[in-house]
Amino acid sequence: MSDLLSVRDLRIGATIFPPGEDPQDIDIVHGVSFDLQKGKVLGLIGESGAGKSTIGLAALAYGRGGVRITGGQVLLDGKDILSMNKKGIRSIRGARVCYVAQSAAASFNPAHKLGDQVIESSIEHGLMTREEARKRADYLFEILGLPDPHNFGDRYPHQVSGGQLQRAMTAMALCSNPELIVFDEPTTALDVTTQIDVLAAIKNAIEKTGTAALYITHDLAVVAQISDDIMVLRNGDTIEYGPVKQIIENPRQDYTKALVNVRQTKLAEARDQSDALLKVENISAAYGNGVQVLHDVSLHVPRGQTLAVVGESGSGKSTLARVITGLLPPFEGKVTFVDEELSAEQKKRSRDHLRRIQLIYQMADTAMNPRQTVGQIIGRPLQFYFGMRGAARKAKVIELLDEIEMGETFYDRYPAELSGGQKQRVAIARALAAKPELILCDEPTSALDPLVAEGILDLLMRLQKERQVSYLFITHDIAIVRAIADSVAVMLQGKLVDFGPRSEVLNPPFDDYTDLLLKSVPEMKLGWLENVLATRKMESAGH
Amino acid sequence: MANPLAGVYAARHRLKESHPLTVLIVERLGLSLLLLWAVSVLIFAGIEALPGDFAQTYLGQSATPQSIANIRADLGLDRPITTRYFEWLGGVVQGDFGNSWASGAPVTEQITKRLGNSLFLAFFAAAISVPLAVGLGMVAVHYRNRIPDRVINILSLAAISLPEFFIGYLLIVFFAVQLGVATFPSTVYDGMPWSERMAAIALPTATLVMVVLAHMMRMTRAAIISVMSSAYMETAELKGLGAFKAIVKHAAPNAIAPIVNVVALNLAYLVVGVVVVEVVFVYPGMGQYMVDAVTVRDMPVVQACGLIFAAVYILLNMVADLVAIIANPRLRHPR
Known part of the structure; x- marks a missing residue:
């Protein structure tokens, strides 16, 4: 032919x-x-x-x-x-x-x-x-x-x-x-x-x-x-x-x-989740146009562990992060951090509270000043929170650069000279510089190639082990949830539809939407699509 | 307990969802009227604050305190400013701008004639400059970063950099004085033969065209280039469409809004900004009328001219906004 x-x-x-x-x-x-x-x-x-x-x-x-x-x-x-x-x-x-x-x-x-x-x-x-x-x-x-x-x-x-x-x-x-x-x-x-x-x-x-x-x-x-x-x-x-x-x-x-073989699980076994670092209780929030985006959301992040918040675009998962940081005050509910209630507005929070919760964004590009060097970017929180200057600050920045596996040679580089993965590492170092107890990660790997994303996830997991830092990890990717989460929150249209330890949420019996979400993730095997479609057809015929 | 304001926001949101175009047009109209009213206050207050006084200027050397007071009383200037403002505003909404202090004739009558002359000039300037600017903009895009584009760019930059009175005098020196092919001064009068009238406005029209051309041309060029780099133009090319067809069918409809905007802005400038050009060319339009009135402190005339200029400006900008809104399929066809 x-x-x-x-x-x-x-x-x-x-x-x-x-x-x-x-x-x-x-x-x-x-x-x-x-x-x-x-x-x-x-x-x-x-x-x-x-x-x-x-x-x-x-x-x-x-x-x-x-x-x-x-x-x-x-x-x-x-x-x-x-x-x-x-x-x-x-x-x-x-x-x-x-x-x-x-x-x-x-x-x-x-x-x-x-x-x-x-x-x-x-x-x-x-x-x-x-x-x-x-x-x-x-x-x-x-x-x-x-x-x-x-x-x-x-x-x-x-x-x-x-x-x-x-x-x-x-x-x-x-x-x-x-x-x-x-x-x-x-x-x-x-x-x-x-x-x-x-x-x-x-x-x-x-x-x-x-x-x-x-x-x-x-x-x-x-x-x-x-x-x-x-x-x-x-x-x-x-x-x-x-x-x-x-x-x-x-x-x-x-x-x-x-x-x-990308994204095999990185976690050993389930850990005890009773020690809550951050508690979100009955949060409801709306944007200025009057559209309500969060409806009565309650969850908690265990100390030294990872909570994955998963959902599709428009499910309200990033809005939840904005509420926790105080960028969007909710009209109902409260956020408690280590048994202290956080002020709803970011401006009213103490500097110590601000320091203990840090953020990593999806687009490392837009989250960094392109006219500052890596050294300035990572050094800024050191100066702001700990008053570090000069040689001490530089030494600390280099220590952080080593920790994110980049090293001193990057100290004088600008963001434009870095690859996507390196930029995200710098963003992680900047968050770490504040010595936070909780890092909110808003889809930090979704703009990266699979193998690069893998490297970032490995880094985050290693840092968690060494520093006991907690993550609230926002993602739409179930494979990541499987790989790194201790507990999972599933969101749909601003509502929490499922929340619990990973072993409970990702194993039967499922919530309906969680089930749909899980079944929609392409698997690395032949004939998966046909199987899913056949199952769906049977189910709809059965109903 | 829900957000107390959510209900109000939601109602407005729903109306916007169902009839976005109507809501927007009504909003724009309302805003324009509000703006015009604010301008009327500003003009009235601003003129009140001007130094100098009509009675003083009018009487000159022979002014005595008593005669000045008499004139002021005749004109009603001894009454409080708010009374005079609302009296004036009441007349304006009925189309009566009062009587000129200098001549005693009704301002409305005078202005109608003068405005006609100004619009006559602006019309010809627009009729030449708009097609020329859009055409040159397209040529510049077609030869982008090559010699024709550069030449068009440099010439238009030069034209925009020179003040209009300077361009006016240059044209007078070359075409009227040295070559003797053009008419100067450009004074027109009632019953003037058509051909003579056209000859008279040739130079001021040319000056105005040069002033507004560059802005419109550069904006057209930028708008088309921005549209050309969008993904749907690639789609058109990958469908096998020819370059010309792709521009006409896919680029043009999306470039209309920004181009119309800048055209409207420049049309407004043609009417409003002619003050200097009219004075240079001794053309009996609104601009010169206003300048003469300012020198003798003839306030009703100045107020009327200011308000009409503002109205023209606001009207043309509103039209531009509305065209841009109507050209947007998102607003024409809500979800």
Whole structure:
């Protein structure tokens, strides 16, 4: 059988403009080759900077920003699309090869109706009349499981949810009956319970239409559900390439093994949780617009242990952290810290109370002053809380840098010179500098690649052991909860639906929502998606 | 116990959810009226605080305390300021700006004619500058960071950096004095033949165009560039759309709001900011009328001119806001 897409020794470069230096040409992808047959799915997996999106876009002969394809061939049905002229490339884009972006919300034009955008390429390329295209769009909306498929196209992008937009974008790609679709992290921005629906819809649509696909993601468990073959990429090189079964069950390279084994549990056994460091009692809170976000939430964080607060976007978990820090005074309930009631407003809290509760944010980038060096950033709390100056302060900062496994060489660096993982480590050191008893961690690893996130979690666990510090760890990732939490709080729409020791919350009998959440997390095994969907069908038939 | 204010907030929130456009338009209208009223207070108070006095200026050398007091009594200036303010405001809402102190003629009549002249000038300046600015902005984007873009940018910067009276005098020196192809002064009168009228306003129009062009052009360029770098433009390209089609269909609808905003701001400037240009070119518009009135302390005229300028400014800004709101599909089609 002949190959639909055949990529031969693909080389991609870009020009970067480092501040204060001359522009440099760098290589992003160094000679990648693969083949894809009609109707098959190839998963491209790797961390950020691996070059996976760049390779995906090369299948449309497109380079984002200053990216250029510098060598190799991209053969579509035996013809090299890289050597085609502009008109030739245009006739392929949107007709024979389509693209589904990570952020459908940004990729749809806010000024036009969804339906018009979905059928645009089919009409533009003269593949269908408007009526035919509309009919096909209706059909696609239906098989993608969108609500009210016949009227869905009349909506504007802002009128539908993120998961629906992602499915609409898939419909847009499928509409012109393309031979190949490039999916670029189509479910990464979604909540787990939404992700599973979109994943199922995409898989179903690929099977029904017989299109081939390149599926790009950083989540091996996701790609294992949908691909026939998997290519593991790192820094623009192929690490491993083979059938999905071999990659998941019998990885050959160390890097692939690390990806498969990511997030094994880091905890020994359950600990006694009666000694509460922080108690949150009957908290209800609303923002200025009058929308209530927390309804009667009560929980506690045991001393020297980790409480994971888990929930989807909009569940109120970050708001809970804002209430605990005093940034958002609740209109009801109280927060007790080591048997003292904390003032509801941050401004009224004593400096000692402020010191004992510290924060780590999701975006280490925006939580640091880009014009301060690492030494200044970590030294600030030392000066503020302990009056440390000069040599003593510097010595303490270096000690903290050693503790986060970075070392003295970073003392004079600026945040812009650090990687994502290093920035988050600096944020941890800054929190530690205040010698806190509780650190509120607001999704500190969700913007990081799996292996980097793993390193951060290891660090946090080691620090907890050495310093007896407690964590309130906000996350949407059940795998992290499994790996690090002593107790778990599950939130849904501002309400606490489940709270208790990890062994109770994550084992049957489940609360309904906890059950749904747990079952939606992709597992690193073949056929997981089918099993979940089959179970769901049986359950709904039984009801 | 729930948040006591939650109910009120929620009611307003619900209304905003169901009819966001109506609520916004009503809000804007209300705000504009409030603003206009505040401006009327400011103008009245500001003029009251000005040094100098109409009676003094009017009588000149022959002023005696008695004659000054007589004139002041005739004009009603001996009454308290609040009484005079509300009397004036009452007339204004009925379209009566009172009588000029200097000529005794009704201000409204005079101003109608003068405003017509100013609008006539502003109209031609706008008709030339708006399409030119938007067009040049698009050309600049098309040749972004290349020579045409640079030339357009430098020339427009130069034009915006020079004060308008200086541009005016430069144009007069070159075109009227040295080359002798243009008419100066630009005085127009009733019954003036159309061709002569057009020749008369050529130079002031050119000056105004140069003053407002750069701002609008640069804003158009920035708005289009910002839209061009958005993800949906990449989507359009990856659908195989040609560059021109992508700009017209996908970029233009999203660039309208910022462009309309800056255009409205500049249109307002065309009417309000002509004071200097009218004086330079001796053009009988609102601007010159106001300047003449200020020199003789003819307060009803100054007040009327100030209020009309403010109204034009507020009106055009409100229109710009409303267009921007209407161009936003989020507000046109609530969830």
